[in-house]
Amino acid sequence: MVDVQTTSEGDPSASPQLKQRFKTQSKSESNSDEHLPLAQIRLKSHEWFGEFITKHEIPRKAFHSSIGFITLYLYTTGMDYRNVKWPLIVAFAILLPLDLIRLRWNAINKLYCRCVGALMRKSEIHTYNGVLWYLLGLIFAFSFFPKDVALISLFLLSWCDTAASTFGCKFGHLTPKLARNKSLAGSIAAFVVGFLVCLLFYGVFVPHYAYVNSPGELSWSAETSRLSLTQFSLLGGVVAALSEGIDLFNWDDNFTIPVLSAIFMNAVIRFAKAT
Template sequence: MAVSQTTGSTGNESFASSRLSPLKNQPHDLSFDDSAINETTYLEENDPDYNIDETTASTTSDEDDDDYTSEVADMESTESLELDDNVENIKPAFNVFASPFFETGSTTNLLLDTHRRFRKFVHKYEIPRKGFHTSIGFITLYLYTLNVQEQSIAKPLSIGLAVVFLFDLVRLNWKAFNGLYCKVVGVLMRESEVDSWNGVIWYLLGLTIVFATQPKDIAVMSTLLLSWSDTTASAIGRKFGHLTPKIARGKSLAGSLAAFMTGVVAAYIFYGYFVPYYPEVNVNSKLAWTPETSHLNLHTLALLCGFVAAVSEGIDLFNWDDNFTIPVLSSIFLNVTFKLAAKA
């Protein structure tokens, strides 16, 4: 019996060996045949949800109302907000220091904490930002009535420019400080400014150049066009821009018309009221325009200022920030026109 089992075992091994021997000597080809993949095969690199092209991330345009509406709708549906009937009990789960941005440095699509909290008030209509923007014009007129000269304003503007630039330089290289900075002044910021230079830098740079190089009345008028016309153009363009043609990148006809009308009103306010009713503040200053020294009357001047406001607001010059281009271009346009219209 034992002999039989041994013989059977040996026979089975011999049989298996004879059947597998051709495979032992045959080379193994483990290469992958790409032709076996059909067109419906899933590839990660072809999946738009897998690849995120940061270069095409959208930035908020002043007059793109549809983008803002969709963003607000997304915020309203997000699960990161625990809503209560009382607005004060809104508790955003967004922690600026725990955000992935402060791990990776990418903030292209980051919504600031204040934008989540106040939604349309801050994010869509930018009420605090526009309120601050508009107040600069009233502050400028108040300083004009106090007989503050343009050279005296240029110095503090340049100091403010240096301070804001230093803050931005630090925060853009120090993630924790950037988080604290955005948490404190985020109500005045746009998402695009979280990881890029603050628009206030361009604002101060433009006004510093204007007050350092232009006559008092041109400097004041350029500030009013920046403060009031640009704000009105942004607000009206954002609300009604989709109903009118676009005349430039992010600029609509509705916004340009609003800038024109605001420029006309600003000219009447300054040249029609402040200049004649505060003559004592111009004793030591030579104004670029007066009805006695120019061929332009007040009404023509107002239309000119409206035109300058619309053009300077609508021009996209080398993709520079309009907080810089509006006051600088406005001052140049007004200065050249006043000289051409001056009486001999």
């Protein structure tokens, strides 16, 4: 007769090897998100990068910021800014149907999230990707505003938004909250970066690469404005802080920042125009 021990529930106790097998199998099943609801998907790329990098969205912010540097390089090559909107429109026309498809079919959405999850927030798993709003905002700026205004709006989106998010997350609890997910710390960071963007773009890049601009293509210059470069850059910082801090109908700030900054910068330039 085989001596079988029982647990308090009356079930046979397994051998240590069998227990370990069941434990490993259970852990493997719990780590699998294949059959989990969409909202519970764990983005594998977030696990690869580790908690610190994931918490601070470093891959997403690096990609976000790189757009500004790429655009600045293209500016120095003399690329016609009027042609910038066309690849943006094409990208939007491709990504919008893709988002519609993935939001309709969970299997495709899971595959999509695993491929580009490093650049996504978890909130974007079951809603439209922020890239769509990013593209829409830039399409608006490059379609309706002068060259320098469109470029500044892109730089503010690329760098001020990243700075505001980084400093807001780090120090926002120490300062007053201005709006939904907006803090004074983030707005101060946006102001500083916006000031530096205007100061360096108009003070360094525009004169150094003057040959890439056609006559009258830039809407602001020290010769045609009542404001000095420093004064204008300070207002540029204010524009950056306002554009980043305003919560407009809960719209995505990837859309509102370039739209508002383009409108505000254009208004500042017109107001400061020498008569």
